[in-house]
Amino acid sequence: MPEQVESPIGGVFLPSADIDSVAGLLHLREFQSFFVFATPSVQSALQKENRVFRVLDRADPPVKWVRLSSKGRLGCHLEEESGSTPEFLCTTVPMGGCYPDYVSEELRRTLVAEEATSAFVIHKGDKKLFYAPAIPAETKTANGHAGAWSSWIENSDAAFVDGTFWSDDELIKTGRSKKTARQIGHVPLSGPGGMLEQYPKNIKGRKILIHINNTNPILDKDSPQHRAVLDAGFEMAYDGMELEL
Numbered sequence: 001m002p003e004q005v006e007s008p009i010g011g012v013f014l015p016s017a018d019i020d021s022v023a024g025l026l027h028l029r030e031f032q033s034f035f036v037f038a039t040p041s042v043q044s045a046l047q048k049e050n051r052v053f054r055v056l057d058r059a060d061p062p063v064k065w066v067r068l069s070s071k072g073r074l075g076c077h078l079e080e081e082s083g084s085t086p087e088f089l090c091t092t093v094p095m096g097g098c099y100p101d102y103v104s105e106e107l108r109r110t111l112v113a114e115e116a117t118s119a120f121v122i123h124k125g126d127k128k129l130f131y132a133p134a135i136p137a138e139t140k141t142a143n144g145h146a147g148a149w150s151s152w153i154e155n156s157d158a159a160f161v162d163g164t165f166w167s168d169d170e171l172i173k174t175g176r177s178k179k180t181a182r183q184i185g186h187v188p189l190s191g192p193g194g195m196l197e198q199y200p201k202n203i204k205g206r207k208i209l210i211h212i213n214n215t216n217p218i219l220d221k222d223s224p225q226h227r228a229v230l231d232a233g234f235e236m237a238y239d240g241m242e243l244e245l
Contacts (some may be wrong), residue, residue, distance in 0.1 A: 010078030011035035013068075013090070015133055016117045018100050018185075020211065025056060030117040033059040037066045037090065041115035044136050045103050068092045070115045073123075089123040093149055095195045097136035097185045117185065128152075130159040133211040134194070144227055150198070156205045157245045160237065163209025165227050166190055174215045189218070189229065190195050196232050198220040210237045 001232055014021050028034060032095060036056070038046075042161065043065055046053045056063040067199065068074060075086030097117035099108055099213065119132035130152050153159045164186040169175035171184075179187045189195045189209075200206065217225040229236070 008030050009034055011037060013120055014038035014042055014225055015119065017042045022046060025053065029055045029058060033061050033063055035064050035066055036057065037068050039068050039070050039115035039118060041111040043138060045099060049104060049107055070094045080124040091121040093119040093121060093152055095119050095132065095136055097134060102132065118202060119149055128156040132161050133188045134185055135162040136185045137187050150200045154200045154203050158206040160208050160210045163189060163212045165213055167216055170215050176215060206235060207233060208235045208237050212236065
């Protein structure tokens with residue numbers, strides 16, 4: 001028998017129960033334990049109605065589920081024999097939004113609305129990293145400006161943010177869906193109230209677009225949309241990207 005190769009992944013943070021956020025867990029089930037950090041409602045959506053995620057219990061010891069408060073800060077450990085000092089801190093930022101369609105109405109009535117979608121701020125020493133692959137439209141304030149997430153970005157050394165769609169009607173124009181970007185939980189990059197308009201100005205940290213859909217024209221390096229996000233100071237994440245703070 002070949003010797004088992006240890007995975008370098010010690011923990012996974014789930015911003016939502018969306019398929020894009022959770023499908024990768026099933027590729028990490030090869031009999032090796034790790035930590036899964038998520039709000040209680042996201043954990044319920046996965047554990048109560050999706051028996052397929054029980055394969056995570058096959059590890060020895062089983063995968064460990066850690067509850068995140070929707071508005072709290074948690075000292076995080078990624079080792080079984082951890083000391084009293086956490087390796088880093090995680091602040092959960094509620095982003096609103098809704099639960100995915102596969103969650104039954106019965107269970108949905110028991111879940112906390114503000115736990116549906118979260119952003120995370122990872123603190124280590126004097127460095128902060130903000131992570132939000134989905135920024136729903138309802139996170140805006142009454143005057144149309146960005147919600148509480150923008151203040152976290154202003155004080156972060158790097159921000160990984162929702163770059164899913166360029167325009168609100170992108171999926172309709174490409175024939176992929178009858179819903180707009182906002183209707184499925186993503187503020188588009190362009191247009192009134194879009195990410196380029198809402199994003200805090202003159203921040204100190206790097207701003208990196210993630211979760212970019214294959215319909216998004218910014219992926220075409222020769223497109224005016226690609227140039228527009230670069231001119232606005234954004235970077236685009238890519239496979240194998242490494243970041244040192």
